[in-house]
Amino acid sequence: GAGVSQSPSNKVTEKGKDVELRCDPISGHTALYWYRQSLGQGLEFLIYFQGNSAPDKSGLPSDRFSAERTGGSVSTLTIQRTQQEDSAVYLCASSRRAAGYEKLFFGSGTQLSVL
C-alpha cells in the first residue's frame, strides 16, 4: 500500500506569508506526528495526534504554528507570518496507534525555504 505522502515536496515563500503543508498518513493509522529538521540537525518534535484525542502541541515553537487533522486522516500544518528561521524540512509520520510497539512510518518531507 501507499506510504505517508507529503505535499508539496518543496515550497518557497516570502517572509511574512502564510504556508500550509499537507500530510496524508497511511490508511488506518490513528497516530500522526509532525517533526521539523533544520539543515544538518536532528528531528525536532512539533505536534502529535492520536485518534480523536486533543493533539499534543507541546513541541510547537510559537503560536504562528498550528496543525489540524480532519476526519482522523489528512493533516495540515500551517505556519503564519513565516520567518527565515522557519526554513527547514517538515516531516510527517504515522503509526497504527500510539504505542511503543508500533513502527513510525515517515514521509519524504516538505522542504520549506523562506526568503
Add this chain to the structure above:
Amino acid sequence: DAKTTQPNSMESNEEEPVHLPCNHSTISGTDYIHWYRQLPSQGPEYVIHGLTSNVNNRMASLAIAEDRKSSTLILHRATLRDAAVYYCIPLGGTGANNLFFGTGTRLTVIP
C-alpha cells in the same frame, strides 16, 4: 523524558560489522527501543525495535542491555547503502514526552 546519547559519527569498512551504541538511561519500563535511519534527502525509515530481548530482522540485529539502559544496533556486513544517520529512540504509549529524536550517529562506510 527518555533522552538518548549516541556518538556523533562512526566509520566502518565495507562488508565489516558495525556496532552502533545508544544510551537511554532514563527509559521507562514500558518503552520500546526503536532504531531508525535517514538516508540523504529522505525521511527516516524504520530499522528495528525491541523491548527486552535481542531482536533480529533482515536489516539488522538489536542487542539490548539487561538493565535496558543501553542498546546496540548491529549491521552484520556494512554496505555503501548503509551510509546514513542512525537514530535510537525509546517509544512508549500515548503522550509526547518521549517522541524526541536526538541528533543520531552519522555512519560513513568506506569502500
